[in-house]
Each structure stands twice: as structure tokens, then as C-alpha cells.
Amino acid sequence: MRPALRLGFGSLLSLLAWGPLPAGAGETAPPESATIALLPRPGNSGFANFIRVSVGGGAPGAVLLDTGSTGLRIRADAVGPDVQLTDIPLTYSYSSGNVLEGVLGYAVVSFPDSTPAVATPHRIAVQVVQKVTCKTDMPDCPGWKAPEMGVMGVAYNPVEVFNPLAQLGGTLANGFIVVADDFADPNLAPHLVIGLTPQNSTGFSTSPFAPADGAQPAGLKAWNTKSIPTCFTVDLGPPGCFATVFDTGAGSGSFETPDLDPNRLHTRIPAGHRITTSVAGAMSLTVESGRRPWINRYRYAPPHGGVKGFNSGGLVFRHYKVLFDAANGRIGFSPALGTPPNAPKTTAE
Known part of the structure; x- marks a missing residue:
């Protein structure tokens, strides 16, 4: 969101x-x-x-x-x-x-x-x-x-x-x-x-966040969470690439492509198109577009927000485990790139 x-x-x-x-707080070491x-x-x-x-x-x-x-x-x-x-x-x-x-x-x-x-x-x-x-x-x-x-x-x-x-x-x-x-x-x-450990962090392909400006929380490597370069294509057409936030709080993915008719901005992508979301070296996901939020809904929208960027939509999290590494300022996806998610075909609705 x-x-x-x-x-x-x-x-x-x-x-x-x-x-x-x-x-009484702080008396027991945390796990x-x-x-x-x-x-x-x-x-x-x-x-x-x-x-x-x-x-x-x-x-x-x-x-x-x-x-x-x-x-x-x-x-x-x-x-x-x-x-x-x-x-x-x-x-x-x-x-x-x-x-x-x-x-x-x-x-x-x-x-x-x-x-x-x-x-x-x-x-x-x-x-x-x-x-x-x-x-x-x-x-x-x-x-x-x-x-x-x-x-x-x-x-x-x-x-x-x-x-x-x-x-x-x-x-x-x-x-x-x-x-x-x-x-x-x-x-x-x-x-x-x-709490990330070497054991629970294995099997992820990662991509770094851009550093955030200003002061950082003590002990953390702060970042701009809308900073991962991500590309979106529709039916294998020309990609729209921009900094993107991977967002559990958004029911729809949102992006634009170079060949988009400006009159279609801010409209839902019709059912039956193949939408591919990809982060170089980290993840690639293709979903058939539909009408259901959190499942297969996408919208055309320009980079937006206080920090300009696209939005993955929460549906990516239904195909990948997603790691947010605060200490090293990066995001990760599992299964690692090259091992496609074992996901059923999403039916357009």
C-alpha cells in the first residue's frame, strides 16, 4: 500500500x-x-x-x-x-x-x-x-x-x-x-x-536497494524501498522499466510501457494478456492478467508517489518468498532465478 x-x-x-x-524490559536476550x-x-x-x-x-x-x-x-x-x-x-x-x-x-x-x-x-x-x-x-x-x-x-x-x-x-x-x-x-x-540468519537466507537471488538520503536508523542500512530497477512487459512487447516497490499492501501491479496509448493510462489491463515482471538477476514472473485483486489484476500507471516508481502488487508474494535484508540493503526472491516458481496457471477472470 x-x-x-x-x-x-x-x-x-x-x-x-x-x-x-x-x-522489566530488556532483561532477557532476544532470540x-x-x-x-x-x-x-x-x-x-x-x-x-x-x-x-x-x-x-x-x-x-x-x-x-x-x-x-x-x-x-x-x-x-x-x-x-x-x-x-x-x-x-x-x-x-x-x-x-x-x-x-x-x-x-x-x-x-x-x-x-x-x-x-x-x-x-x-x-x-x-x-x-x-x-x-x-x-x-x-x-x-x-x-x-x-x-x-x-x-x-x-x-x-x-x-x-x-x-x-x-x-x-x-x-x-x-x-x-x-x-x-x-x-x-x-x-x-x-x-x-x-531475524535473518545464514540458514534461513539461503536460496534467494538478491538485488540491492539504492541508498536512502539522510540519517539512517542505528544499526540498519536504510534504503529507498522504491528503488529496485524492475521491468514489466505485456505480451512480450517493449519493456517498461523503472524503480519499483515490492508491496504486500497493493492489490494490483501498476506500470507503463513505451508503446502504451496515453489514453489508456490509469486503466486496468484487460483479461487474457501475459504480464511479465522481472528484476535482472533476481526474479522473473509471468501471470495472465485478469480482474481479481491480489491474484491477477494489473493497471497502467506512470511512475507515481512521493518517491516515483512502479508497484509490483501483492500478487508477486503469492509466487515467491521475498526477503528484505535491512543489514545489507537488499531484497531477495526464492526460488532463485533460474528455478521457476511451481505455480499453477492463473486463469483470467
């Missing part, structure tokens, strides 16, 4: 990202790695891109795991009694049209479905969302439908260090792997691996 606009106190939040240490269950999103797509969190001792709530945005942003009625609220207002909006209004808060974030149990060792900055509205030019934005209680953006951003995964203890913060490739493995139990 690509963020379209950031308003608020980005530089201030960088300084305030670590809140006070709760009593080297852990797994967290991923849950199916609302609807009938079958894609697992939701994750349960507990914020400030609150009841566990399901939030969208979004590799295309930054920051845990959660409804005010989902946070617990141990959240430390401020009077600093925050507004954040997405390309979907959703606009989140609320305030900055500090809370420990834990993951009830993790094995072993993990939580941030400190209170971290979160957005406590008091109102969800729509952009004026997108009055039919999707909002947050039950059971969605928020969005957990996990892009590694050098200014707003809200990503809870980047603020876990020890090696847990060095990166993560999204394991949701149910089209390649129908028997898969979708999950998130946090």
Missing part, C-alpha cells in the same frame, strides 16, 4: 522514536530469529497479508502487513492502557485514498502469534488513529473494514522510524522474509520470518 502523502513531524519523530523503557503467523486478508482472495499485534497491552488486533509504507498506525480503540499519548498530531494518507488522522503515541508492540514470543524492548512511536477519512478526490476510498484495526508499514525509512520490526532486539531487527507463496506451495502455512 504505497503512501501518497506524509504530513507531520518526521524529523522530530526520528529523535523521539524510542520511548521510555518499561519496567536470533522467530516466525509470526500471517492471516488471510478480508474477502475471498486467499492472500495472507494480515498480522496480529498487541499495542500497549491492548487486545490483539489484525493489521495489514504493508511492505510499501512505513509505520504502525492503529485505531485508538485497539491500544491498551500502557500507551503513552502525546498532543503531536499526525496525518498520513495512502494511494488508496485513505487518510488517517490521529496523534503520536509510544507503546510496546508485541506479536501474539510469534514463535517464540517477541516484542519491542522499548516503547516505540506509533500513530494512534482517531479518524479514517478519504481524500477529497477519492471519496470512495476503501477505509478500514473489519477486522482490520490498522496498518503495519514495515518499509525501512530513514526519517520515520516507526517500523516495529526494525526496533526489535538483537538480530531480530536485521530483516525479514514474507512467506506467503501459496500459489507455489498450496500446503503452505503463511508466515513472516523475522
Whole structure:
């Protein structure tokens, strides 16, 4: 889910990202790695891109795991009694049209479905969302439908260090792997691996992110997550190549090609075309286009967003395991290039 606009106190939040240490925290060394269950999103797509969190001792709530945005942003009625609220207002909006209004808060974030149990060792900055509205030019934005209680953006951003995964203890913060490739493995139990090790990082072809400008989170190699050169073709036509974000929060892939009629920009690609997404030396995926988000839907769109780029769409994650390496500033795909995903043909609908 690509963020379209950031308003608020980005530089201030960088300084305030670590809140006070709760009593008793930090006494036990964190594990080297852990797994967290991923849950199916609302609807009938079958894609697992939701994750349960507990914020400030609150009841566990399901939030969208979004590799295309930054920051845990959660409804005010989902946070617990141990959240430390401020009077600093925050507004954040997405390309979907959703606009989140609320305030900055500090809370420990834990993951009830993790094995072993993990939580941030400190209170971290979160957005406590008091109102969800729509952009004026997108009055039919999707909002947050039950059971969605928020969005957990996990892009590694050098200014707003809200990503809870980047603020876990020890090696847990060095990166993560999204394991949701149910089209390649129908028997898969979708999950998130946090904390990269030589063992769980084998079998990936990787591509580096471009370095981000400005200060970097301590111990992490920050990057511009919309920076991997990626090419898209339609029916083996001329490729459209641009920096691209690999985004679990986008229901459609979006790109343009050199031969595109300008009148077709911002329209859905009709069913029955062969769309190929490729990263040199790392991955190549061909899907037959259709109408179903998270499965086979693509749109023509120019490079867009605060940082210009294309969008892979979440459907890539249904064919590949995708690794985000924070320590080395790179992304990886498994199976490695040269070993095609064992995926069934996607029927156009």
C-alpha cells in the first residue's frame, strides 16, 4: 500500500522514536530469529497479508502487513492502557485514498502469534488513529473494514522510524522474509520470518536497494524501498522499466510501457494478456492478467508517489518468498532465478 502523502513531524519523530523503557524490559536476550503467523486478508482472495499485534497491552488486533509504507498506525480503540499519548498530531494518507488522522503515541508492540514470543524492548512511536477519512478526490476510498484495526508499514525509512520490526532486539531487527507463496506451495502455512540468519537466507537471488538520503536508523542500512530497477512487459512487447516497490499492501501491479496509448493510462489491463515482471538477476514472473485483486489484476500507471516508481502488487508474494535484508540493503526472491516458481496457471477472470 504505497503512501501518497506524509504530513507531520518526521524529523522530530526520528529523535523521539524510542520511548521510555518499561519496567522489566530488556532483561532477557532476544532470540536470533522467530516466525509470526500471517492471516488471510478480508474477502475471498486467499492472500495472507494480515498480522496480529498487541499495542500497549491492548487486545490483539489484525493489521495489514504493508511492505510499501512505513509505520504502525492503529485505531485508538485497539491500544491498551500502557500507551503513552502525546498532543503531536499526525496525518498520513495512502494511494488508496485513505487518510488517517490521529496523534503520536509510544507503546510496546508485541506479536501474539510469534514463535517464540517477541516484542519491542522499548516503547516505540506509533500513530494512534482517531479518524479514517478519504481524500477529497477519492471519496470512495476503501477505509478500514473489519477486522482490520490498522496498518503495519514495515518499509525501512530513514526519517520515520516507526517500523516495529526494525526496533526489535538483537538480530531480530536485521530483516525479514514474507512467506506467503501459496500459489507455489498450496500446503503452505503463511508466515513472516523475522531475524535473518545464514540458514534461513539461503536460496534467494538478491538485488540491492539504492541508498536512502539522510540519517539512517542505528544499526540498519536504510534504503529507498522504491528503488529496485524492475521491468514489466505485456505480451512480450517493449519493456517498461523503472524503480519499483515490492508491496504486500497493493492489490494490483501498476506500470507503463513505451508503446502504451496515453489514453489508456490509469486503466486496468484487460483479461487474457501475459504480464511479465522481472528484476535482472533476481526474479522473473509471468501471470495472465485478469480482474481479481491480489491474484491477477494489473493497471497502467506512470511512475507515481512521493518517491516515483512502479508497484509490483501483492500478487508477486503469492509466487515467491521475498526477503528484505535491512543489514545489507537488499531484497531477495526464492526460488532463485533460474528455478521457476511451481505455480499453477492463473486463469483470467
